[in-house]
Amino acid sequence: MKREECMFSENKRWCLRGLRDGVPIALGYFAVAFTMGITAKNIGMSPLQAAVMSAVMHASAGQFAAMTVMAAGSGYLEMAITTVIVNLRYLLMSCSLSQKISPSTGIGHRLVMSYYVTDEIFGAASGVEGRLNPWYQYGMAAVAGPGWTVGTFLGAALGAVLPVRMANAMNIALYGMFLAVIIPPAKKDKVIAAVVVISMAASLVFSVLPVLREISSGFRIMILTFLIAGAAALIKPIPVEKEEQHGN
Amino acid sequence: MEIKYYLYILAAGLTLYPVRALPMTLIRRDIKSPFIRSFLCYVPYVTLAVMTFPAILSATGSRISAAAGFLSAVLIAYFDGNLFRVALGACLMVYLTEVFII
Numbered sequence: 001m002k003r004e005e006c007m008f009s010e011n012k013r014w015c016l017r018g019l020r021d022g023v024p025i026a027l028g029y030f031a032v033a034f035t036m037g038i039t040a041k042n043i044g045m046s047p048l049q050a051a052v053m054s055a056v057m058h059a060s061a062g063q064f065a066a067m068t069v070m071a072a073g074s075g076y077l078e079m080a081i082t083t084v085i086v087n088l089r090y091l092l093m094s095c096s097l098s099q100k101i102s103p104s105t106g107i108g109h110r111l112v113m114s115y116y117v118t119d120e121i122f123g124a125a126s127g128v129e130g131r132l133n134p135w136y137q138y139g140m141a142a143v144a145g146p147g148w149t150v151g152t153f154l155g156a157a158l159g160a161v162l163p164v165r166m167a168n169a170m171n172i173a174l175y176g177m178f179l180a181v182i183i184p185p186a187k188k189d190k191v192i193a194a195v196v197v198i199s200m201a202a203s204l205v206f207s208v209l210p211v212l213r214e215i216s217s218g219f220r221i222m223i224l225t226f227l228i229a230g231a232a233a234l235i236k237p238i239p240v241e242k243e244e245q246h247g248n
Numbered sequence: 249m250e251i252k253y254y255l256y257i258l259a260a261g262l263t264l265y266p267v268r269a270l271p272m273t274l275i276r277r278d279i280k281s282p283f284i285r286s287f288l289c290y291v292p293y294v295t296l297a298v299m300t301f302p303a304i305l306s307a308t309g310s311r312i313s314a315a316a317g318f319l320s321a322v323l324i325a326y327f328d329g330n331l332f333r334v335a336l337g338a339c340l341m342v343y344l345t346e347v348f349i350i
Contacts, residue, residue, distance in 0.1 A: 091268075122292070175321065202298070
């Protein structure tokens, strides 16, 4: 096979895998987005406006925060500042992904991939072994993106809640995939296992203790990531040859 | 009124995209510092673990079905590891728990 054909089939393989892994993300997105659509309707947005917001932002907490700004009728500057603050964790995720893709990845791929850095797509993209192929991310985005946008549209158009059991089951899909990303490496590597357990314990502490529980979830993620990933990097720096096994 | 929402969305979109795109486009090569490399390697594990727990326990209608979903996701992830099967297995577990137990 010629090299180009080989590249093509490799991209196709990753794209197909992305389409498949996008399904549970789309399910979870649909349920969350539906709720968001209802909120959008309640602040007076049309279904189309709500869907456009989802297509542009695809950020759950970020969009709820944005709607709070809209409902309050605050200025555009406030909208910009709120958006940056609530979504700052994506900066960190994007830094992490910049090291996960091949350094030779072109600017075009980088610009398109950035558009779809969400918690879930970042999670799945981090979980692949070795370097991240952009087409894996495109495959996921092609399935998960419409789940998010269509879910928002329908939520705003129908304005009624999904059947409870269905919504509950779909809600857990996103957390299930986070676990699918972190548990298998934790099984192979004791340091990662410790990092995961400590992170969950710290997150629990932050969610129950007075004062700490007032911190928004976006900031909780940022603070704990800096503290725990920083401490782990100081105590157990990863030797270069081991990084391939980590998939990072 | 119509245009106001679109302007808000534009303002949010124009500030959100750079947050995602700047690191991806500015960091064009592999970072050399072992500390920063290790830090970025650990980032996904901490971020995803913090996002998952304890939030997962409030993701469904009851603590019982959420705990069942959490446990089954951990077990399937441990023994099988396939993202698709873990996520759908957890969904199915939550659904069955809510239908038959609660």
